[in-house]
Amino acid sequence: xxxxxxxxxxxxxxxxxxxxxxxxxxxxxxxxxxxxxxxxxxxxxxxxxxxxxxxxxxxxxxxxxxxxxxxxxxxxxxxxxxxxxxxxxxxxxxxxxxxxxxxxxxxxxxxxxxxxxxxxxxxxxxxxxxxxxxxxxxxxxxxxxxxxxxxxxxxxxxxxxxxxxxxxxxxxxxxxxxxxxxxxxxxxxxxxxxxxxxxxxxxxxxxxxxxxxxxxxxxxxxxxxxxxxxxxxxxxxxxxxxxxxxxxxxxxxxxxxxxxxxxxxxxxxxxxxxxxxxxxxxxxxxxxxxxxxxxxxxxxxxxxxxxxxxxxxxxxxxxxxxxxxxxxxxxxxxxxxxxxxxxxxxxxxxxxxxxxxxxxxxxxxxxxxxxxxxxxxxxxxxxxxxxxxxxxxxxxxxxxxxxxxxxxxxxxxxxxxxxxxxxxxxxxxxxxxxxxxxxxxxxxxxxxxxxxxxxxxxxxxxxxxxxxxxxxxxxxxxxxxxxxxxxxxxxxxxxxxxxxxxxxxxxxxxxxxxxxxxxxxxxxxxxxxxxxxxxxxxxxxxxxxxxxxxxxxxxxxxxxxxxxxxxxxxxxxxxxxxxxxxxxxxxxxxxxxxxxxxxxxxxxxxxxxxxxxxxxxxxxxxxxxxxxxxxxxxxxxxxxxxxxxxxxxxxxxxxxxx
Numbered sequence: 001x002x003x004x005x006x007x008x009x010x011x012x013x014x015x016x017x018x019x020x021x022x023x024x025x026x027x028x029x030x031x032x033x034x035x036x037x038x039x040x041x042x043x044x045x046x047x048x049x050x051x052x053x054x055x056x057x058x059x060x061x062x063x064x065x066x067x068x069x070x071x072x073x074x075x076x077x078x079x080x081x082x083x084x085x086x087x088x089x090x091x092x093x094x095x096x097x098x099x100x101x102x103x104x105x106x107x108x109x110x111x112x113x114x115x116x117x118x119x120x121x122x123x124x125x126x127x128x129x130x131x132x133x134x135x136x137x138x139x140x141x142x143x144x145x146x147x148x149x150x151x152x153x154x155x156x157x158x159x160x161x162x163x164x165x166x167x168x169x170x171x172x173x174x175x176x177x178x179x180x181x182x183x184x185x186x187x188x189x190x191x192x193x194x195x196x197x198x199x200x201x202x203x204x205x206x207x208x209x210x211x212x213x214x215x216x217x218x219x220x221x222x223x224x225x226x227x228x229x230x231x232x233x234x235x236x237x238x239x240x241x242x243x244x245x246x247x248x249x250x251x252x253x254x255x256x257x258x259x260x261x262x263x264x265x266x267x268x269x270x271x272x273x274x275x276x277x278x279x280x281x282x283x284x285x286x287x288x289x290x291x292x293x294x295x296x297x298x299x300x301x302x303x304x305x306x307x308x309x310x311x312x313x314x315x316x317x318x319x320x321x322x323x324x325x326x327x328x329x330x331x332x333x334x335x336x337x338x339x340x341x342x343x344x345x346x347x348x349x350x351x352x353x354x355x356x357x358x359x360x361x362x363x364x365x366x367x368x369x370x371x372x373x374x375x376x377x378x379x380x381x382x383x384x385x386x387x388x389x390x391x392x393x394x395x396x397x398x399x400x401x402x403x404x405x406x407x408x409x410x411x412x413x414x415x416x417x418x419x420x421x422x423x424x425x426x427x428x429x430x431x432x433x434x435x436x437x438x439x440x441x442x443x444x445x446x447x448x449x450x451x452x453x454x455x456x457x458x459x460x461x462x463x464x465x466x467x468x469x470x471x472x473x474x475x476x477x478x479x480x481x482x483x484x485x486x487x488x489x490x491x492x493x494x495x496x497x498x499x500x501x502x503x504x505x506x507x508x509x510x511x512x513x514x515x516x517x518x519x520x521x522x523x524x525x526x527x528x529x530x531x532x533x534x535x536x537x538x539x540x541x542x543x544x545x546x547x548x549x550x551x552x553x554x555x556x557x558x559x560x561x562x563x564x565x566x567x568x569x570x571x572x573x574x575x576x577x578x579x580x581x582x583x584x585x586x587x588x589x590x591x592x593x594x595x596x597x598x599x600x601x602x603x604x605x606x607x608x609x610x611x612x613x614x615x616x617x618x619x620x621x622x623x624x625x626x627x628x629x630x631x632x633x634x635x636x637x638x639x640x641x642x643x644x645x646x647x648x649x650x651x652x653x654x655x656x657x658x
Contacts, residue, residue, distance in 0.1 A: 016092055017062055019407040020055050023451045024048075027291050032056045036287035038253040040234070040279050044260055044319045045305065045523040046296025046486075050232070051405045053258045054084060057230055058091035066254075069096035070227040074245070076101060076236050080484070083398055084232065087405050090415055098226070102241050106204040109222055113211065123198045128152075128189075131200075135188045146176040147185050149268070154186065155202040156238040156270030158209065161186035174506075205240050212247040223250050234259035238270030253285070262309060262317050265480060265517045267509060273516075277315075292318040296486055296526050298326030299556030304531075305523040307554045308547040312501075312515030321556065329529045331495075331552045333544070336536045337373060344491050344532060345377035348474055351489055351528075358383060359396075360488040362475040364521045366499045371476045374493065384473035388481060395433035397485070403441060404456040409449040416441040440464040479521040490525035495533040496542040497611065498627045506605060518547045540627045543611060581648030582613040588644040592637065604633065616645050 021029050028048055031041045032055045041056075043049035057073060060066040073088070075081050078101060085099035098105055107124065114121050125131065129148045136147065154160075159167045161183045168175050175182060193199060199207070211218040226248050231237070234257035237245070249255055257276070264273035279286050294302050299321040309316050332347075334340040344363060352358045363374050371387050378385040399419070406412050419434040419441075444450075444458050475487070494500065500521075501514030522529065531548045535541065589604055604612075608628030617623040623641060624634035634641075 017059065019411070020059055020062070020091070022407055023453050024052075024055070025293055027289060027293065028052050028055075031289040031291065032059050034287060034289060037255070038283055038286045039256045040276065040283070040286055040288045041256065041258040041291065042260060042276060042288060042317075043258055043291040044294060044317050045263065045520075046294035046302075046526075047291035047319075048295060049258055049260070049291070050084070050087065050401070052291065053230060053232055053256070054087040054091060054405060056256060057088055057097070058093050060228065061093045061097075066228040068093050070225065071096075071230070072098040072100075072105060072226040072228070072248075073230040073232065074100070074102055074105065075232040078104070079398075080232065083402065086402055090402060090406055090411060090418075102244060103201050103204050105226075106208045106244065109218075109225070110204060110207060110211075112221075113218055120197070123196075124204065125198050125200050128200045128202075131189055131192060131198075132185060135185055135192055142177045142181050147182060149176045150182045151186055151189070152268070153270065154182070155206070156240050158206055158240050158243060161190075202240060205244050208244055209240075209247060212244075219247070219250075222248055223252075227252070228254045229256070231255070231257045232259075235261050235264040235273050235276050236266050236269075236271045237275050238266075238272070240270070242275065255283075260317075262314065262516055263483070263520050265483065265513055265520055267513045290318065292320060294319050294321045294523075295323070297321055297523055298323050298527060300326055300329050301523060301525050301527075301529050303554045303556040304329045304529060304548075304551040305519045307549075307551050308518045308522055309515060311547050311549060312512070312518070314512060314515045314519075325556065327528050329531065329552045331548060332530060332532045334532065334534045336534050337370075337494075337538070340493060340532055340534045341373040341377040344374055344493060344530075345381050345383065347491065347530060348378065348489075349381050349383055352383060357472050358474045359472055362477060362482070362485070362487040362489070362524065363491045363493055364477055364479055364482050364524060365493045366479055366502055366517075366521075367494075368478055370494050370499075371478070375476055378474055385476055386473050387476045395430045396437065399430075399434045399437040400456070400459055403437060404452040406452040406455075408451055409445060412441055412449065412452065412455060413445060416445075479517050482524050483520055486524055486526055488526050489528045490521075491530045491532060492521050493532050494537070495531045495545040495548045496537065497545055498537075498542065500545040500547060503605065503608075503628055515547060518545070522551075537627075540625055541611075541615065542627060543614065580651040581616060581645055582609060584644040584648035584651070585609045585612055585641070588637075588640055592640070603637075604628070612641065612645065613648070616649060617642065618645075 021032065024032060028051070031039070031052045034056075041049075041052060043052065053073070057066075057071060061068045061071065073081075073084050075084060081100045081104070085097070088097055088099060089095060098108075100108075111121060128151065129144050132147055132151070133144050136142070136144070150164075153173070154164050154167070157167070164183050164186065165179050167173075168179060193203075212222065213219075229245065229249055231245065236259070245255075259276050261273035261276040264271055264276075275282065279288060297305070302319055302321045306316055306319060332343060334343050348358065348361060348363075351361060363371070365371055365374070368387075375385040375387060403412055403415055406415060416438040419438040440459065441455065443464065444455050447458075449455075450458075477485070492500075497503075500518050501511055505511045505514045522531075531551060533542065533544050533548075585604075586609065589609065592603055605628060608626070611626050611628060612623070615622070615626055617626065620634050620638040620642070623629055623638050624631045
């Protein structure tokens with residue numbers, strides 16, 4: 001007679017599953033419990049994306065849908081992978097789950113294959129540009145940066161040297177370096193890597209693709225090992241990663257993807273938001289769940305972010321704040337970048353005096369070059385400030401999020417105990433941060449406690465981490481570096497044409513990404529948002545970014561009426577087609593492009609033409625002072641540009657007379 005089941009174990013399992021779902025809203029609960037094997041979760045900013053992903057993984061493991069040792073949770077940075085692994089372990093899934101980047105999971109499988117083949121493991125190099133420098137030598141006319149950008153673009157799409165020329169022609173891409181140079185360097189680079197016995201990160205994926213297609217045993221082992229796939233930040237998938245994902249998946253539908261097309265900002269790495277916007281075409285039969293509630297941002301911040309998407313012509317997602325009304329978004333204008341830096345420093349000095357700390361305060365800018373003057377201005381007022389790179393993140397914030405994802409006071413208490421016993425691979429900064437959060441957890445529990453969401457609310461109200469080393473500082477980051485982060489108080493600096501959107505964005509796809517990047521920056525603020533811009537920067541006139549128009553007045557929670565959308569379309573149409581001055585400038589550019597046998601937009605961008613039409617310069621010096629023109633273009637084509645402006649003004653005068 002078989003042994004009777006352990007009733008206490010079953011009850012404990014059921015209680016755990018109940019706990020997993022207890023603090024979720026209806027959409028989140030549907031995403032976690034959906035029985036659809038092929039599922040996409042469209043998770044807007046602040047909607048609990050990671051919470052839902054880890055809960056779905058835990059739910060499938062605890063209900064027997066998935067075996068933890070055959071689950072892979074894939075993401076794009078080691079830091080994100082570490083956080084996913086910790087959250088899953090705290091949810092009771094054990095240590096068998098694979099939680100890593102595409103590259104790390106591919107490397108583990110390749111190492112096993114190399115061992116089976118009796119082959120030495122090649123060295124993996126992370127800096128391909130150093131190898132490019134060795135290939136081209138010091139006297140090569142083409143820059144390493146340009147070659148690196150083109151090779152990165154090609155490798156992200158699994159395009160080799162033999163197909164580079166035909167591929168860039170087919171997609172209409174303008175290669176940063178001469179096509180022949182790119183092909184030659186790509187070929188030489190492969191020879192150098194073979195000679196050295198090294199591979200780069202993209203080789204891990206391209207070699208995986210080759211083996212999955214041509215080695216049946218390797219493919220069978222990989223698909224046996226990975227039977228349930230979960231992808232975080234799916235909007236960041238590039239074609240190379242998507243191919244690997246599809247090959248690991250095979251003909252099975254055990255795939256969950258979580259992401260937000262409105263936060264697709266890594267086009268330079270090949271990421272493609274249409275992976276999530278064209279789901280039904282790419283993945284027939286897929287079920288889609290949308291998380292539309294923003295738990296991070298006040299209604300005012302949510303409205304400002306959606307307003308930027310609207311004004312930039314991007315699709316507006318459904319997003320509603322779950323929080324009470326907060327402070328209005330503020331727009332501040334300054335004379336130049338120096339007064340802007342000083343103004344930001346004065347504002348944050350007041351914030352720190354009022355709150356007693358600058359923890360959870362940040363300044364975000366489109367470029368790294370904008371940050372040092374702001375740091376200098378802050379430090380001159382005695383405010384600590386640190387410039388962070390894209391990989392940096394506050395360890396306090398990471399640890400707090402881990403606790404915030406836990407479904408019960410019991411789990412939180414267990415986390416606190418484990419946090420005081422760090423693993424060998426924990427960084428010193430993480431150890432300090434986790435112990436500080438553990439102290440806060442204990443205080444929270446002594447006061448009555450609750451689940452993870454209650455802990456986050458308690459942290460917001462009590463701010464227990466102000467005494468942490470280096471925590472009491474304003475953080476300075478670029479828009480890209482701020483992705484995935486959040487702060488109570490955020491200043492978005494340099495909200496001007498040329499920076500937001502950036503002048504480097506030439507194509508429609510690049511301009512659309514700049515709009516999404518602005519949305520990401522704006523929605524990093526949870527409580528208080530200030531948008532700043534300067535009238536002049538680097539001695540050149542600047543215009544306020546169209547993406548922040550009305551951000552300080554838009555009504556929270558109310559979608560713009562159709563009249564508003566039509567007015568925006570009319571305004572954009574008028575700005576690009578109806579203005580007589582702009583029309584004459586476009587005619588000049590079209591004629592000059594034909595004469596020079598180059599694409600017209602390469603001579604002068606649409607944004608620059610709009611600035612010229614707005615300023616209507618009357619001299620070459622005034623023309624050169626306009627952002628995007630400069631002395632060279634003004635000297636070469638100034639006379640014809642000024643003539644075009646004059647003709648346009650004359651047409652406007654004639655209309656007025658009529």
